[in-house]
Amino acid sequence: MMADVFEPDQRDALQEVVNVGMGTAAAALGAVLESFVSLSVPRIEFVRLEQLGDLAALSGWKDDAGCATRQAFYDQLEGEVIVLFGSEGQAQLSHKLGYDGDLSSTGDQEPLLDFSNVLVGACMNGVGQQLHLDLSFSPPSVLCVNKPVATAIASVTLAVSYALLINVQFVLQDGSFKSQLLILLPEASIPVLKGAVERFVESL
Amino acid sequence: MTEPLTRSGLLAFIVDRVNVGLLVVDADFTIVVFNHFLEAHSGRRSEEVVGKNVFDAFPELPGPWLTRKIRNVLLLKNYAFTSWQQRPYLFRFAHHRTITSSVDYMRQDCTFIPVVDGEGAVSQVCVVVADATDTSIAHTELSRARKEAEAANHAKSEFLATMSHEIRTPLSGVIGMNRFLLETELTSEQRELAQATGNCAASLLLLLNDILDFSKIAAGMMELEAVDFDLRTAMEDAVDLVAAAAHQKGIEIALVMADDVPARMNGDSGRLRQIVLNLASNAVKFTAQGSVLIEVTRDEALPTEPRLRFSVRDTGMGIPADRRDRLFKSFSQVDASTTRTHGGTGLGLAICKRLAELMHGNVGIDSEVGVGSVFWLTLPLRLPTTSSDALPLPATDFSGLRALVIDSHPVSRRTLRARLETLGVTVDEADALDAGLPRLVEGNFGVCLVDRELAEQAAPELRLALERSKAKIVSLGMLGRRPMPAAGAVQATASLNKPIREAPLIACLAEAAKGGDAARRSQADRQSDAGWGTGMRILVAEDNPVNQRIAVRLVERFGFQVDVAVNGLEALAATAACQYAAVLMDGEMPAMDGLEATRQIRQRDQSLGLRVPIIAMTASGMSGDRERFLAAGMDEYVTKPISSERLGEILTRFVRRAEAAHQA
Numbered sequence: 001m002m003a004d005v006f007e008p009d010q011r012d013a014l015q016e017v018v019n020v021g022m023g024t025a026a027a028a029l030g031a032v033l034e035s036f037v038s039l040s041v042p043r044i045e046f047v048r049l050e051q052l053g054d055l056a057a058l059s060g061w062k063d064d065a066g067c068a069t070r071q072a073f074y075d076q077l078e079g080e081v082i083v084l085f086g087s088e089g090q091a092q093l094s095h096k097l098g099y100d101g102d103l104s105s106t107g108d109q110e111p112l113l114d115f116s117n118v119l120v121g122a123c124m125n126g127v128g129q130q131l132h133l134d135l136s137f138s139p140p141s142v143l144c145v146n147k148p149v150a151t152a153i154a155s156v157t158l159a160v161s162y163a164l165l166i167n168v169q170f171v172l173q174d175g176s177f178k179s180q181l182l183i184l185l186p187e188a189s190i191p192v193l194k195g196a197v198e199r200f201v202e203s204l
Numbered sequence: 205m206t207e208p209l210t211r212s213g214l215l216a217f218i219v220d221r222v223n224v225g226l227l228v229v230d231a232d233f234t235i236v237v238f239n240h241f242l243e244a245h246s247g248r249r250s251e252e253v254v255g256k257n258v259f260d261a262f263p264e265l266p267g268p269w270l271t272r273k274i275r276n277v278l279l280l281k282n283y284a285f286t287s288w289q290q291r292p293y294l295f296r297f298a299h300h301r302t303i304t305s306s307v308d309y310m311r312q313d314c315t316f317i318p319v320v321d322g323e324g325a326v327s328q329v330c331v332v333v334a335d336a337t338d339t340s341i342a343h344t345e346l347s348r349a350r351k352e353a354e355a356a357n358h359a360k361s362e363f364l365a366t367m368s369h370e371i372r373t374p375l376s377g378v379i380g381m382n383r384f385l386l387e388t389e390l391t392s393e394q395r396e397l398a399q400a401t402g403n404c405a406a407s408l409l410l411l412l413n414d415i416l417d418f419s420k421i422a423a424g425m426m427e428l429e430a431v432d433f434d435l436r437t438a439m440e441d442a443v444d445l446v447a448a449a450a451h452q453k454g455i456e457i458a459l460v461m462a463d464d465v466p467a468r469m470n471g472d473s474g475r476l477r478q479i480v481l482n483l484a485s486n487a488v489k490f491t492a493q494g495s496v497l498i499e500v501t502r503d504e505a506l507p508t509e510p511r512l513r514f515s516v517r518d519t520g521m522g523i524p525a526d527r528r529d530r531l532f533k534s535f536s537q538v539d540a541s542t543t544r545t546h547g548g549t550g551l552g553l554a555i556c557k558r559l560a561e562l563m564h565g566n567v568g569i570d571s572e573v574g575v576g577s578v579f580w581l582t583l584p585l586r587l588p589t590t591s592s593d594a595l596p597l598p599a600t601d602f603s604g605l606r607a608l609v610i611d612s613h614p615v616s617r618r619t620l621r622a623r624l625e626t627l628g629v630t631v632d633e634a635d636a637l638d639a640g641l642p643r644l645v646e647g648n649f650g651v652c653l654v655d656r657e658l659a660e661q662a663a664p665e666l667r668l669a670l671e672r673s674k675a676k677i678v679s680l681g682m683l684g685r686r687p688m689p690a691a692g693a694v695q696a697t698a699s700l701n702k703p704i705r706e707a708p709l710i711a712c713l714a715e716a717a718k719g720g721d722a723a724r725r726s727q728a729d730r731q732s733d734a735g736w737g738t739g740m741r742i743l744v745a746e747d748n749p750v751n752q753r754i755a756v757r758l759v760e761r762f763g764f765q766v767d768v769a770v771n772g773l774e775a776l777a778a779t780a781a782c783q784y785a786a787v788l789m790d791g792e793m794p795a796m797d798g799l800e801a802t803r804q805i806r807q808r809d810q811s812l813g814l815r816v817p818i819i820a821m822t823a824s825g826m827s828g829d830r831e832r833f834l835a836a837g838m839d840e841y842v843t844k845p846i847s848s849e850r851l852g853e854i855l856t857r858f859v860r861r862a863e864a865a866h867q868a
Contacts, residue, residue: 028280098272110290114273121282139285139315 005046005190006197013201014193018042021127022168028122033096033172039123040169047165066149069116071140073124076133077192079163079185081120084149085112086178093177109142115179116140119170123181131196160186164193225295225333228319231278233258233271236328245297245310264296274329277316281326284316288336289343299337311340361423368416369792372823373748375412376845378405380754409845414551421558428562432588433473435500436461439514440705442481443498447703450488456495457488458619459703463626464502465512470586475559479567480514482552483579487518494519494576495615503582511565515580522573531569532557556581602713603628606648610640611655611680616702620653620680623706627713637662641669649675651716656681656699676716680704736860737764740785744768745775745801746821747793751844755788755821758851772796772804779805779816785859786817789838799836806837817858821846 006014022039030037067085072078097118099111117140128135144152166183185193209217219226220240228237235258238250246262253261259270277284286294288311297310313336319328382402390398420426443459450457480498487496496518503511523531532553553567560567565583607629611617614635621631632647634640637658644652652675659679679699698712742764746752756766764785769775771793779787787805789798802818809815820833820841833841840854 032276032279098268108290110286113287113290114284117284118276118280118282121284122280125280125282137283139287139313 006194009201010194010197014197015042015044017130017197017200018044018127018166021130022123023126024129025122025126028126029119029170032118032122033093035096035173037173038171040171043165043167045165045167046162048162065146067112067145068143068149068152069113069140070143071116071120072138073120073135074138075136077128077131077135077185077196078189079183081124082143082153082182082184083116083119084180084182085115087146088177090177093172109145112142112145113140119179119181123168123183131193131200133192133196162187164190224335225331227258227331227333228328229258229274229331230328233274235261237330242295242333245300246295262295265294270294273316274331277318277329278326281318281320283318286314286316288313288340292340294331294333307337307341310335311337357423360419361425364416364419364423364425369823371412371416372409372844373751375405375409376823377748377750377754379409379845381750384754384757414555417555418551418558421555421562426559426562428475429472430470430586431473432468432470432590434467435465435469436467436706438473438477439480439498439500440703442477442484443703444705445481446484446488446496447701449485450496451702453488453491454493455488455491456613456615457484457498457703458495458615459498460500460619460622462499462501465500466585466587468588469512470588471563471583475563476583479556479559479581480516482556483514483516483567483581486552487516487520487577487579491518491520491576495613497615497619502585510585511582512585513580513582515578517576517578519576522575523569523571523577524573525571528569528571532567601628602717603630605650605713605717606630606632607713608640608644608647608649608652608675609633610635610637610652610658612636612658613655616655616680620704623704623709624713627710629713644673644675645669649673651676651678651713653678653680653700655679676712678712678716737762737785737855739763740859741765741767741782742855742859743775743778743782743784743787745770745772745778745787745793745798746790747771748790751790751821755846758846758848759788759855761848762852762855770794772798772801775801776804776808780808783814784816786819786855788819788821788842791820791822799832799838802836802838819854819858 019041022042026037026039029039065087067087069083069085070080071083072080093115094111097111097114099108099114117137120140121137124135124137143156164185166181166185168181168183170179170181171177219237222239223241225242225245226237226239227235227242230236235253235256238248238253240250242248243250248261259265259267273284273286293310293312294314295312297312299305299307299310301307313334315332315334317330317332318326319330320326321328379402382398382405385398386395386402417426439459439461443457447457484496484498496516499513499515499517501513501515503513505511557567560581560583563583565581567579567581569577569579571577602624605628607624609617609620609624609631610633611620612635617633617635621633624631632643632649634643637654640652640654652673654677656679676698681699681701698715700708700712737759740763742759744752744755744759744766746755746768747770752768752770756768759766767778767782767784769778773796775787775789775798776796778784789802791798793801798820802820805816805818817840818838820838821844822829822833822841823844830841839858842850842854
């Protein structure tokens, strides 16, 4: 399907844009967390959303007792980001954000949501800047805390059946903490994205 | 003359008077804007605080957290959020409903907005403070209501469990006693009354089961088994149960299973049987004449997911389109008058639908008024997890055998033909005796299957001709119709009851192919079956005197000698004194219950290397019971009212086979 919608030039350009955007995000996150942060090379592909429950497995996520949040972005590009959190290393991350407790103690979800917001904002703004698209954000919300992530995601009601998925992994320092971002763009957003990518290519 | 505000005047007014708090601080946390909402709630005037450090002006604010939050916004140039659920408030303001509200302070949702200047730099942050108290109150109410609902549900399921046991116990007594009564010498009037009593009790049991099932499903407590079972047997069982009612109305009933349907599958055979039985008995109830055909086929609609389709096709009155979707909803029957004539709780189809959905399947109906209806059930096909350890059926290829089917009922004829042809038999058919006999005389048929009614009503010459033919005559009777042995009735060498079960059909054909005489042999077998327990002892542990008598009588039928115990302690003592062939153990008894007694027996006998089969007798039949029994050391269980067949099957399994093995 990628082949149908994006021509090879545009496909490469999209990948490049997203790479650069994530690079900027990594730098910004590093500054905020005062740590070394790495964001993987983003994988871009179309997915059928009936497999949303499989999404965790598709992205190679193996953590059973993880956390997941979601946050929507809108304005010049619309979509949602699902963030998966591993159970290891949450305490350190929490501390770096200025919280005492764990990132995901069931009593206090604030560190979890805060970090999610920081991560999503950085990554999406990074991409948005490259494409000259203004983005606004809704508040984040929790999908599950310390539960099997795949099950929690599978129970979400879906509004669309296909989406463009941009899959990025965030790793803190020596790999002590991992998080996975699943950026989902519905079919309706693809033309907008395509237009932005075309303009980007022309401006080069 | 009024003067409208300038644009900047307007915007300034809005910022000041909007009903959310607006606080703007710059990079060193100096307050730049402090709007009216914040003034009104904090009691501080904007002139007092603007220009001051926000933490100096409001020392009660969470310093480190807020510093971090604002710094991140400045750094990342991105919005940040906080919700009342994570952090109840930023500013502790009194809630403005000072008289009627029970909330002591305002809950707040906050948004942190990076203020971007002309050059695209962010050096200020705008904090929006919104009142979320009403949302929080609604949320608390909802949580409380949910907890109450959950507690009520829990109470309901406990009630359900108790009721299930309490109601079934005396009812099983009524049914069992009535059965024995019917076996005594009764005048015809007494017999009629006793039969009516029995029917009422049986109906009551069905109604109760329906109600309990429905409640169980509604309470989310229905659990389905996942065991391997023989699909054909399950279907034949279901159809058998409906056959009597069908035949009494003169309605044909038949079962056809397609060739590509597997012999065994994995699932809940009892519930599947329940659904099919419900659909079939419904069909019989609402069909005045004609036939009810039950078909099992593969459903290939979804290539990725193999499914089975069970359809019940009747020639009843049909159901108009506007009434169809109501059918599977609880308590509705197509027409209120049908409830009065046909009775029933109206729950049956609703239960079928819920059960089907629990099995990840579906039910539905296709119908044409005046023609009939097809009630269907589709289920995902789950193949068995283990290979069958049942003895394989004898050779089922009868090619070379020719059969003549003489039956006036078209559905019976067609389905029997189909099944015989699957088995390799060459089939010819006739719808009446005078049409069929000439063919019988001419053709070289190995077996002739004749409908019993036709044979009995035939003229004597036809009967004689039939008997004289070389073919083995098999009479097909309707289950439930008592055959009246008329003078000069056809002497068939074997008989099969409709709906015809596969195993007896194959046995019949096998005998025909061999040329042997099946009938007499099976009669002898059956007689020797009756008293196979002779010489062995069984212990019945049951405190309820009625149930005790029933169990004892049932066991005695097989020839066993029976001892009784009224509680677990007596059972323990009895099993120590005597080696029983088996123990029937009731669950709840005074002094010591069945489970505890079983545990102790197992413990005691382990060192001796003994293991007496212990079978639980239970009224409950709730899921989870089986596991409890097995965990305590029991081998099997029967639910009350105990059926003779089930008891026979279990005793055969645990006692007879063990005996046979022991002697071998």
